[in-house]
Amino acid sequence: MPRFLTLADVCEQLQISTAQAYALVRNGELKAIQVGGRGQWRVEDVKLEEYIQASYARTERMVAENRSLQNPR
Template structure:
């Protein structure tokens, strides 16, 4: 379980500050991710604080890993091994030209 710096466990919903701590970024970065819709969050009340669900944060992190993997593969010229880049359809068949 993730814990605050003070040692107490973090619950289901994280504050923007908690989320920034988990991601090791500043609060402004998390706020921008939330406002852009890239990091799903809910607002408590009409003008209340934002909260990020831990499961959504984990999905966001996994998506970032996948994005990085694809970027590295593309930059290294290994995109021929990546199905999405190689034009391989499910089942392993290449489209006929």
């Protein structure tokens, strides 16, 4: 896998739309850089993996919180 991915590559890997990928970059959830005269976005492969791992952690917390709300002790 190349070190840097295009947003099209990110869209394919995450199975999301281009608009969703741009939103992730714009709001800072997914770290990216702009390169070249046209300012095309590139995402480093490790940054995509960090985003995926953070998403797993966020989901785990959400599931645990919902479980505790449904089953109060």
